[in-house]
Amino acid sequence: MAEVESFTLDHTQVKAPYVRLIEAQNGPHGGRITNYDLRLTQPNEVAIETSGIHTLEHLFASLVRDELDGIIDISPFGCRTGFHIISWEPYTPTELAETLTRVLRKIATTVTWEDVPATTMEECGNYKDHSLHSAREWAKIVLAQGLSDDPFERHVVEA
Template sequence: MAEVESFQLDHTKVLAPYVRLIDVERGPKGDAISNFDVRFVQPNANAIGMAALHTIEHSMASLIRDRIDGMIDFSPFGCQTGFHMIMWDEPTAEEVAKAIKGSLEELASDGFTWDNVPGVAEKECGNYRNHSLFGAKEWAKKILAEEISSDAFERKIV
């Protein structure tokens, strides 16, 4: 079986919340695609509930694109501790962390309502009943209070 980098990561050594560059892949024409580990909660110590995680996913898909160019995808980890963020080119972990922080700040704000969450209707979402804006906002506030690092092993707050 192929080795998967994230399964080689020592999850007992990381210090969430953080943004970590996993790898940069190059396409046949030399295009760079960067894969980031966006870890919101400490592995094996906590997990974001599925309804809140789902709403964070939908919200951040739009909010991040407002702050940084080149995002391809923002997909939740099955362990419910964070997301893979796939991007064109080679942005730094610090640049990505700043975009994540700004996005979480907007999500946590009083002005962010259900009207701002994209893709929550039955025709737009494969599990439209499984959302929690309240939960998403509470997790965003918690993550911001703990501060986001641009390094997984040493706290480099953005």
């Protein structure tokens, strides 16, 4: 089986919340993508409930793209502790942590239900499983701890 970098990470050693560069890959026909680990909760201790992480996913999809160019995808981890961020642009973990801090502030304070994109049956494959309340509360929890640009040492980035 192919080795997956994320599966080689010692999840007992990381200190969430953080942003981490996973890898950059060259495509077989050109192009280069960069994959990041946005870890919002401590692995194996706390998982974000599906309705909250689902709403965060929809909000990140729009709000992060409003701030950064070249975002391909922002997808939740199956373990529900964070997200992959895939980009054409090679951002530093510090740049991403700054941007995500600003986005989390918006979610925690100003976003309304009407701001959550793609919440209808036609737009979403599980439209009933959303919670802005949960997304807002998780944003507040992460902001209170601060996002680090280092997964092993807490180095909180200010934005």
